[in-house]
Amino acid sequence: MSDKAKKIVIVGGGIAGLSAGIYGQRAGFNTVIYEKNTVAGGSCSGWYRQGYAIDNCLHWLTGTREGTAAYQMWNELGLWDKNPEIFKRACFWSSEYEGETVTLWPDAEKTREEMLKISPEDHDEINAFIDLVKLGAEVIENGIKPKELAHTISTHESVMSDRKMFRYSMRYFGMNNETWAAKFKSPVIRSLILDFCPKEYESYWLVIAYSAYVAGNADIIKGGSIKMAQILTDNYLALGGKLELGKGVKKVKTTGILLDNGEKVDADYIICACDVNYTFKNLLSRKYVPITLKRIYDERKKYPLYSACQIAFAVDGLFEEIPDTLSFACEPVEAAHEAYDRIGVKNYRAYGEYIAPEGKTVIQVSLNQYKKDYIYWKKLYTNNHDDYVREKNNVAAAVENAICAKFPQYEGKLTLLDVWTPYSYARRNNDTQGAFMRYITTATSMNAIIPSEIVGLDNVFLAGHWLLYPGGVPSAALTGKNAIGHIVARENKR
C-alpha cells in the first residue's frame, strides 16, 4: 500500500463495514474501520456464556451454492479460502399443532406429500406453493447470468429475474402472510406460515427463502456467525486493513470523523456502515436524508420494523426431539406488550462442537417484538435496571416452563444462559428500535432501495443492510462493495 493511497474511514465493523474494508484494500486504498464494540461482526455475531456459545445471527446464509451471485461475492471476500464446512440444516422449519406436525424438508416433494396427507382439501394451495418453491430452486440451481451479478445478489432478485417464476409468483404479490395462511383449511399449515415469519411479511418471502434452502443456497457454515465474522475480519487484516475496536464515532464531516473520545481523524472518503437512521440523526444531519427514507418516514405504517426478545438455554442432553426448529403451542408467554401462545425452539447442536461440550447443546427461543415493546424495554432499562433484569428473568422462566410442559424429560436439564431484548440491540449496535433486519416488505410497501451516495456530500457514502432489499448479510456485504465502487468511479473521474 503506497503512503499516497487515499484514505477511507469506515464507520462500523459489521459485515457491510468489513466488506467495504476488504474491497477497499483490494482497490488500493488505505482503509481504517472504527467499531464501537470490542469485536467486529455487528449483528453477525455470537458470544459465550458458561462454556456455551450463543449464535446470534445465521439461520441461513444466502450464497452457499456455487454459481450464484452471492457465492461469488463471498468468494471475492475470501469466505471460502479456508474451506469452511458447509452443512444443510435438518429442516428449514417444523410446526406442530394439536398432535400434527408439518416440516419444510430439504426435499420439497417430501413436504408436498406430508402436507397433502395432512390436508388433502388444501390441495390447490399446497401444490401452488410447492410448485413455485421447486421452480425457484431450479432457477437458483441453473445459476444466473454474469451481467446480473452486479445488482441481483439476493436470492429474491435473481429468482424474480426469471420470467416464468415472476408469472407464477403473481398470486403471492400484494398478499401478506396472514392472508395467505387464512387460505389453508389445515390449522397446522396455517401455523407453519405464521410461525416462520411475522404476519405482516409479504407472503412470497417464505416461498423464496424455502426455494433457496431447497437449492442449497441457504445453508450454514460450521461455526456459524462467529466463524463468519472472524474469517472476514482476518481477511481484512491480512490485506493490511486497520481495525480500531472499541472506538465509537460521534460525528462525520467531509474532512473526517470525530470519535467519542474526542480524537479527530482525517479522511479522503468516509463510509457510514452502520444503522442508516442513526447515521442521519447522529453522525451527519437530517438535512441529507434521502428521498426514499423520507417516504418511509412519511408512511411509517407501511414499513414496520421488528426486533426480538431472545432466550438461550444450555441443555444437559442433545434435544434430538428437535433436529432444527420446532414451533408449538404453549400457555401464554408474556414479553413486554406481547403474549405468545406459540413458541419456536431452535437447536444449535449442528452448528459445531464449539456450541456446547459433548453430549450437550444450546437451544434458543426468539419472540418477535415491535416498536411499543422496544419502548417498554428501553424505559425499564433506563428507569430501573433491577426491574429490567427481573422482567427478563420472568420471560425466561415462562419460556422454560413452556418447553418443559411440552418436553417433560428436560425438566431440570435446562440452564438459562442469557436473555436479550430489542434494547440490547439498540445499545450494542445503535439499531433503530432494536431492529436487526431492515424495514419489513409488507403487502403494501415497495422494496425501498436507499442509495449509497448522499446528495450534497461528495465524499461520504452509506453501506449496510438497510440499503438493499431484503437485508441480511449478503445485502450488507454487497452495499460495502458498492460503496467502494462509487469511490473508485470518483477517483477515476478525477
Ligand SMILES: Cc1cc2nc3c(=O)[nH]c(=O)nc-3n(C[C@H](O)[C@H](O)[C@H](O)COP(=O)(O)OP(=O)(O)OC[C@H]3O[C@@H](n4cnc5c(N)ncnc54)[C@H](O)[C@@H]3O)c2cc1C
Ligand atoms: C437474531 C438475528 C438473526 C438473523 N438472521 C439472519 C440470517 O439468518 N441470515 C442473514 O443473512 N441475516 C440475518 N440477520 C441479519 C444480519 O445479521 C444483518 O442483516 C447484518 O449482519 C447487518 O450487517 P451491517 O454491517 O449492515 O450492520 P450491523 O451488523 O448492524 O453493523 C453495524 C456496525 O456498526 C457499529 N456502529 C454503530 N454505530 C457506531 C458508531 N457510532 N461508531 C462506530 N461503530 C458503530 C455497530 O456496533 C456494528 O458493529 C440476523 C440478525 C439477527 C440479530
